[in-house]
Amino acid sequence: MIERTATHVPSVFFPLLSLVLFVLAALALAFIGVLWYIFWRPLARTKQDLVIDELAAPVEIVRDRWGVPHIYAGTARDAFLAQGYVHAQDRLFQLEYARLLARGSLAEALGPAALEADRWSRVIGFWRAAERDVAALAPEDRDALTAYTAGVNAFLEANQLRRPAEFTIVGHVPQPWQIQDSVGILKVLGWALSMNWEAELVRMQLIQRLGPERAAELDPALRNGKLPADGDGLDAAALAAAGQLMAAYQEVAGWFGNAPAAGSNNWVVNAQRVAGPMPLLANDPHLTVSIPSLWYENHIEAADGSLRVTGATFAGVPGVVSGHNDHIAWGITAGRADNQDLYVERSNPAYTTQFRAGDQWLPATILREQMTVRGQQEPVIEEVVVTRHGPLINTLIPAEARADLPPLALRWSGHSASSAIHGLLQLQSAADWTSFRAALAAVGEPSMN
Numbered sequence: 039m040i041e042r043t044a045t046h047v048p049s050v051f052f053p054l055l056s057l058v059l060f061v062l063a064a065l066a067l068a069f070i071g072v073l074w075y076i077f078w079r080p081l082a083r084t085k086q087d088l089v090i091d092e093l094a095a096p097v098e099i100v101r102d103r104w105g106v107p108h109i110y111a112g113t114a115r116d117a118f119l120a121q122g123y124v125h126a127q128d129r130l131f132q133l134e135y136a137r138l139l140a141r142g143s144l145a146e147a148l149g150p151a152a153l154e155a156d157r158w159s160r161v162i163g164f165w166r167a168a169e170r171d172v173a174a175l176a177p178e179d180r181d182a183l184t185a186y187t188a189g190v191n192a193f194l195e196a197n198q199l200r201r202p203a204e205f206t207i208v209g210h211v212p213q214p215w216q217i218q219d220s221v222g223i224l225k226v227l228g229w230a231l232s233m234n235w236e237a238e239l240v241r242m243q244l245i246q247r248l249g250p251e252r253a254a255e256l257d258p259a260l261r262n263g264k265l266p267a268d269g270d271g272l273d274a275a276a277l278a279a280a281g282q283l284m285a286a287y288q289e290v291a292g293w294f295g296n297a298p299a300a301g302s303n304n305w306v307v308n309a310q311r312v313a314g315p316m317p318l319l320a321n322d323p324h325l326t327v328s329i330p331s332l333w334y335e336n337h338i339e340a341a342d343g344s345l346r347v348t349g350a351t352f353a354g355v356p357g358v359v360s361g362h363n364d365h366i367a368w369g370i371t372a373g374r375a376d377n378q379d380l381y382v383e384r385s386n387p388a389y390t391t392q393f394r395a396g397d398q399w400l401p402a403t404i405l406r407e408q409m410t411v412r413g414q415q416e417p418v419i420e421e422v423v424v425t426r427h428g429p430l431i432n433t434l435i436p437a438e439a440r441a442d443l444p445p446l447a448l449r450w451s452g453h454s455a456s457s458a459i460h461g462l463l464q465l466q467s468a469a470d471w472t473s474f475r476a477a478l479a480a481v482g483e484p485s486m487n
Contacts, residue, residue, distance in 0.1 A: 088196065092119055092188040099124060108337040114345040114466075115185045117338045118356045122189025122215075125334060129353040131204040132330055133190065133219075134212045136354050139293065140164045140222030142409065147210040149412040154434075155293035160407040160420050161429050162229065167452055168222035171459070175217075179460045183217040186356040190215040221459060223354040228452045228483030230295050230326065235378040235448060236287070239280040242380075279382075279443040282435045295326045302371040321360050321369025347466045357462050365469040373485035377451035381427040382444050393425045393445070400426055428453055456482030 095112040097120045102108065107124040111117035126133060138144045142159035144152035159165070175183070191214050205212065241260060244253035254260040302324035309317050325332055336358065337348035349361010360369045386392035392399040405422040423430040427447040432440055457480035464477035 088123075088192075090119070090123070090188075090192045092185070092192070104335075106335045106337065108339070110339050110341070112341050114340045114342075115181060117340045117345055118182050119185040119189040119192075121336060121338055121351070121356055122186035122191075123193050124189075124336070125351075125353045126190045126193035126215075129330060129334060130193070130212065131202045133215070133354050134205075134210070136223045136226065137215070137219040140168065140219065140226050142407065144293070145409060145411040145418075147208055147412060150414070152293065153409065153411055153418065155290045156409050157420050158287070158290050158294075158434060159226075160409065161422050161431055161434055162448070162450070163422070163424075163429060163453065164222050164225040164229070165218070166405075167225050167456075168218045171221050171456055172218050174455060174457075176457075176460055179457075179463055180217065182356055182463055183220055183459065186220065187215045187217050220355050223352065224458050224484065225452050226294060227352070228458075228485065229450070231372055231484045231486065232375065232377050232450065232452070234374070234376050235380055235450075236284060238378070238380055239284050242280050279432055279435070279440070279446055282439050282443065283432060283446065286435050295328060295332070304369045304371050317367075319362070319367045319369055321371075323360065323370050324372060345466055355459075355462070357466050359462065363466065363468070366474055368465065368474065370486045375451075375485040377483065377485055379427075379449045381425075381447040381449065383425055383427070383430070383447050385445060391423065395426060402430075451485075452483045454482060458483060 093116050095116060097112075097116050098110040099120055100108045100110070105128075107128075109117050109120045109124070111120055134147075135144075138147060139155065139159060142156040142165060144159075145156050172180075172183075194212060194214065201212070237259070241253065241257055244256060245260075248256075250260070303322045305318075305320040305322075307318045309315060312318050330353075332352065333350040334353045335349070336351045338358070339346045347358045347361055347363040349358040351358050361367070384394040386394070386399045389399070389401075391402050391404060393402055394400075403424040405424065407420040407422055409418045409420060411418055421433070423433065423445075425445075425447045428449040429447065430445045431448045432443055432446040435443065461477050461479070461481035464480065465474070468474040468477050
């Protein structure tokens with residue numbers, strides 16, 4: 039005989055189970071809500087009507103199936119304003135990173151880990167160079183930059199609660215854009231494309247250790263008198279400074295996005311060799327790989343006929359860098375020009391801020407750069423010494439390693455007055471070889487072909 043016994047379930051079991059399931063469901067919904075708030079909610083809203091006071095007339099922005107914005111404005115000024123808006127809409131954190139890097143203020147957002155990059159930025163002087171170039175802007179160039187800046191800031195103002203997830207994760211609030219920021223970004227790009235000072239340090243070491251003839255066997259640039267191959271005056275201390283400086287820069291090079299030491303290419307096929315009626319141009323600049331890309335595809339058109347251009351742009355800078363208008367097409371390749379030099383300075387034993395220039399001693403300019411570091415109450419002060427050749431960069435070598443090293447000054451074309459923005463903006467409407475060359479004549483850096 040088999041007896042069956044009913045199992046008694048306590049009366050509190052089902053309420054307790056229901057409570058546990060309810061709590062788990064609530065936690066899951068809360069987690070999904072947090073993900074939505076941080077990652078999904080900030081995504082750009084591309085179907086909306088906006089009122090921007092700075093616009094002279096309505097602007098239409100149409101995105102194709104690849105998400106590329108096509109801007110249709112009445113004037114070039116309104117078009118550049120809209121371009122600033124879409125750059126901020128799609129690349130706001132990239133813009134903020136680039137401007138902080140140019141200003142030497144990354145540590146303000148990212149903390150002590152970025153302080154060394156800020157020191158290099160302050161010593162090299164990207165922001166000082168940008169402010170000088172902005173002060174000399176032609177009125178039409180200032181107007182274009184002002185319009186672009188207004189577009190970036192219009193997006194910031196309209197989306198204070200919808201910033202990209204990176205800002206929430208880092209805990210940083212972007213500040214209003216300034217026209218100096220666009221110029222500063224070009225300065226950093228020019229630096230990244232002009233790293234021949236590192237090659238000169240290597241050559242100095244080769245000449246010291248191997249002599250001019252054997253060094254030339256390893257480095258073709260030292261052959262045929264292209265570069266001086268005389269090691270006189272470069273003592274052991276200067277050689278040590280070269281090695282220490284290279285090691286110090288390698289610690290921060292990644293912050294600046296230096297392009298690899300390789301070439302780039304540009305291909306053109308004339309109309310007789312293609313199926314269509316027009317020539318074809320294929321451009322491969324070989325710039326550094328990043329997420330998001332340095333490039334941003336964009337089409338810009340003004341109804342008054344002043345602007346109709348499409349191609350690849352730099353987020354943070356108005357206009358198209360590589361592309362075409364109704365008349366010409368252009369692409370860029372790395373110039374790798376020799377636009378940087380290092381000078382072994384001789385300081386006055388009696389006055390260490392004076393440096394030899396021929397038979398006299400000239401005073402250096404002393405700058406005190408103040409850097410805010412997130413998480414630290416007191417700012418960090420960087421004393422920048424600028425000689426007639428440029429800033430002393432051996433101060434960036436750790437203090438314990440530079441005690442007996444000679445001062446090294448950096449001279450770079452980016453320190454000289456440049457009209458890169460003017461050249462880029464003139465390029466948008468260039469119609470023939472003559473106007474194309476005239477536009478590029480104003481560009482001092484970045485070093486590109």
